[in-house]
Amino acid sequence: MKERPDVTKTPVIAARDLSLTFETNDGPVHALKDVTLDIEEGEFVSFIGPSGCGKTTFLRVIADLEQPTGGTITVNGQTPRQARLARAYGYVFQAAGLLPWRTIGRNIALPLEIIGLSKEEQAEKVAQVLDLVDLSGFDKKYPWQLSGGMQQRASIARALAFDADILLMDEPFGALDEIVRDHLNEQLLALWARTGKTIGFVTHSIPEAVYLSTKIVVMSPRPGRVTDVIESSLPKERPLDIRETPEFLEIAHRVREGLRAGHSYD
């Protein structure tokens, strides 16, 4: 951790030569290999790449859910473990992962119970984030009474309620249809603009990555490496139809090229 480079603005997340190898029955799997990446405060970083390239693994290492086998990583200048214990992360998993025996409201309150907020504070916070994801009025419903999209939004609300400075999202919109997805993309951008959180976002969709991010990290598998880091030149203010502009299409094209290089086709 001492070899953190001397930059003017300290990055929130700094990975140096990060490697992670899983030992499995049929030999080691190099999920991450020599990944070096800085994420500055307030950035919106998307990770894109073919299946199995280590996107999830990288997010999990940041969140101290996986231990790297080589290299270093710091979060807010601390180890990921210290950051986790300091409750620095909100994490949205790929599936909604709501507890079926709790109502939507109580699901969202779960992390708040754990950090020991009072009942009133919990209620206030829950109402606030439910509103943010357009689910006001659904707090007494059980997860299975909601559609898949609504569940996913509830799960995002839960991560937001936790109100950590770093929000890690692993394909949160994978299961949603295009229209709902567009809508949530807009909402997420607005939220990010308002709160200034640092966001790490995994996706499979090129338009989504381009539309949302200030920085797009393209990865390739076996071993999982970063093949390209694209800084987005799009303005902070992004209406939905920015997606039909030439700049947008150009960035999308560059991402697609980067991606294609990682695939076996062509």
Added chain:
Amino acid sequence: MKERPDVTKTPVIAARDLSLTFETNDGPVHALKDVTLDIEEGEFVSFIGPSGCGKTTFLRVIADLEQPTGGTITVNGQTPRQARLARAYGYVFQAAGLLPWRTIGRNIALPLEIIGLSKEEQAEKVAQVLDLVDLSGFDKKYPWQLSGGMQQRASIARALAFDADILLMDEPFGALDEIVRDHLNEQLLALWARTGKTIGFVTHSIPEAVYLSTKIVVMSPRPGRVTDVIESSLPKERPLDIRETPEFLEIAHRVREGLRAGHSYD
């Protein structure tokens, strides 16, 4: 079935005022209402629409997996049941649905066993379709030893092996990443061009629908209706970058407008 309209070219699938109502605990659900649609031989028809608009239901009615509660439908001039028993359909479900106790090869051979082909014919056919979906060499693997995308391809191969004239596909590429999806889209188009099959294709993705189809059916929910039928003006020969042409974007725009009308947002 007598009221089949007198057109010069008999449609392969002809639905007239087709309705299907599910009786559930909390009242009837009108999954399809007064759907009238013709699909000509050799057409590639995409169905697009928000979740719950009856896309799957319509495909299932065609394949005699669901009984309509009103209106008529004919397939090759017969009832769907007769067509099913005559083995007129290949059906690709949304999930891969491979039998876990059979290897990929034997999964693909399953329909061939059922129609009673000899072992040699089976083997030949299996090898041929495996090649078509880029899975040669995986025929001895079990489904759970393959990635989700590979499983989905195997399931497509299974439907192709069956070699029916009508291919019904329910969001076959939903679980795949963009690059693989592009690749399979290309393959599917090539296959369609080569075999002249009639294809019914459900998708959530506007670019996919526009890229693939000769006809795009936009549906809206509650009750499930057809709101727009768009004949594509794109040429039969479609390289991937046709997606950046103005015609393409225009059709996509029309589909998006049609879709948005069916959603509660805006």
Added chain:
Amino acid sequence: MSRFLSHALPILTVVALIVGLWYLAAIALNAPWARDQATRAGVDLSASELVADTWSQDKPKLPAPHQIATEIWETTAEKKITSKRSLVYHGWITLSATLLGFVFGAGFGILLAIGIVYNRAMDMSVMPWVIASQAIPILAIAPMIIVVLNAVGLSGLIPKAIISMYLSFFPVVVGMVKGLRSPDAMLIDQMRTYSASPAQTFWKLRFPSSVPYLFTSLKVAVAASLVGAIVGELPTGAVAGLGARLLAGSYYGQTIQIWSALISAAALAACLVGIVGLVERVVNKRMGFAR
């Protein structure tokens, strides 16, 4: 009404079928004795007399359903429940041992499951022996358990309850281990990102997730408890309880008495399972599992 038809009608049909077969079997099994008696008495039996006889013998090989029903009616409704001839009295004795054993067994099973889930050494060393323990024929060691417990001053209800616990803890362990492990890795990771304590993870995640498994195994366990209590009564000297009734009936060749004890035990088992099911439904409703 249509709900009733679609649910109850098939069950009633099957039950009616079983009762019908039962009457036929009674004829087949009891006829030899009836004929034997008739030959010795030197009379000829007509077919209808034969059937009537097979359904009304004193000590039939297989009593007819109505004979059992009559016996049960006489020994429940028509006897004071404090009377030693009342099935209610014996049922209560068995029930108390069953319930005590069930509580012991469920408690022990849950604790063991928690140990197994949270401690890998316990998982690896105990689990195989838990399975092996169920291969020991409990009836064989029941008398010894009772004598040994007697030697340390425990007698009466407790030894029976312990045997009943021995049979009932197993399904609970198996079910609870499964249940406590049922939340998938993602949910557990999620608790980690909240940096929740092990106790918080247990109470807010693992335990609620295991509730459906718990009830499924409790239903099996309560039935096993009853078997245990009955088995425990066999060697306690045929003093009291349904098991003793069974044994005494067997000792004196009173088949009707055996069957009535058996059917009462069955009814008791059904009630117990039903009660657990009821509790399950209430809990599910309150936890929001009911759909």
Added chain:
Amino acid sequence: MNGLIILAALLFWLAAWAVNVRLSKNPDKPGRRIIVPVLFGIAIIVLWEGLVRGLEVKAVLLPPPSAIVVALGDKAGTLWIDFVQTFIKGALTGYAIGCGAAFLTAILIDRSPFLQRGLLPVGNFVAALPIIGMAPILVMWFGFDWQSKAAVVVVMCFFPMLVNTVQGLQQADPMSRDLMRTYGASYWQTLFKLRLPAAGPFIFNGLKICTTLALIGAIVAEFFGSPIKGMGFRISTEVGRLSLDMVWATIVVSALAGTAFYGVVTLLEKAATFWHPSQRR
């Protein structure tokens, strides 16, 4: 002196536990899955021996494991005859007949949803009954030799197996069934190619439950009358003669046989349902 024996046994037990805790840190090293439980078992036996000797428990109440081992060696011949009588003839025959009959019944009623809806609750009910109570009756019906023991086993195994098979046959997911329909597959094709394989895990679950039931049923039935051999006969007779070492030797044989039987079915299950998620990992 006696205190020392107990202390030594306790210490051994603690030491074994400590070793186990260390060993189980790396459960995937070869052999660990066997060593750990075996060590645990040995520790229990040592503890038992120590307590029995240390507390001077009378051998007619609880013999020390050493005496049981001696009996196992001395009376191997008798134990083998008993084993054949009870396990091979009684339990295995009954198991095969009971499970087989239940399986066929399940397939027979499979085509009638009406019968299924009626039979499942009744079957579940009967499966929860104290069937053991039928043992004296079946001994009365089928005589004293192994046939009546097999009959008890048949009755005990039938319903758990039936319920599991019927449930298993409903396991194939609707999508796969629809798939078979689009192929225009016949009932039997669907049964053999889809539904029976999909039912595998449930069928094996039934088979596993029945292994312990079979053994217990066969032994218990001998308490209600038997020829002068068999494990149940041996146990009840030797208790009367206060030969507790022999009683426990028989119990050991029964536990070994039961565990091995369970193990064999588990292995078969592994081979037949290798594809099921619960068998992977």
Added chain:
Amino acid sequence: ADDLTLQLKWVTQSQFAGYYVALDKGFYEEEDLNVTIQPGGPDIAPTQVIAGGGADVTVEWMPAALAAREKGLPLVNIAQPFKSSGMMLTCRKDTGIASPDDFAGKTLGVWFFGNEFPFLSWMSKLGLSTEGGDEGVTVLKQGFNVDPILQGQADCVSTMTYNEYWQIIDAGLTPDDLVVFKYEDQGVATLEDGLYVLEEKLADPAEVDKLVRFVRASMKGWKYAEENPDEAAMIVLDNDATGAQTEEHQKRMMGEIAKLTAGSNGALDPADYERTVESLLSGGSDPVITKAPEGAWTHDITDAALN
């Protein structure tokens, strides 16, 4: 009052009428004893119960008691209320059995659980193997009832004069259909229903005093039962917790039991003892006991109690 627990050999029935009468009529109370009577059952080994400290005195048959003594459980007979044996083998006439010579090749039902010893020594005296075949007899472990003879699974079954025999009669067979062989008549009778305690008890004068009072009261109970059989049977019936016994059966049993206790004042007759030991020692290849026991009985208690 001093507490004392008595373990019976079998379920509550008139076979133990003397003890129940003594309890019910207050004879124990008069002796300042607080007696608890524990019924036995098919899987209860009274010897094991007494070894585990679950009872002070037990009712047991001498063969089982002596066998236990050889196993290291020092049981001592302190009184012998039963003079004669009630055990017999009951056969169906239509099987062609008329005398013990006809047993070869037949199937005989026997009780085990410690009750098989008299039978085994009888067979070895007859020179019949118990391993089956034409030369020997096939032995069945009989359950708790007489079904095997009723259903033809066995040619003969073990019965007691006072109990199972009457079950056969009740079931519809007549005495004319049956042949009975009393062990008493065959010269292989062994002593039944005696009172046994652990040797160590006899070393303690206070315990001895308690036992003396117990035996005295018990014998008073037995004599009362002999004189008032019907009343005794009703007392037994009142004490039956299973509620399975019938009045008719218990009264008849009491009548038969009275015949067996008639010759005894409670003291063991050494001649009977010697005959029992001899019969047990002569058990062929697998005798019940291998050497004549020492100190297996005492007259100390009965001498003090009855004089």
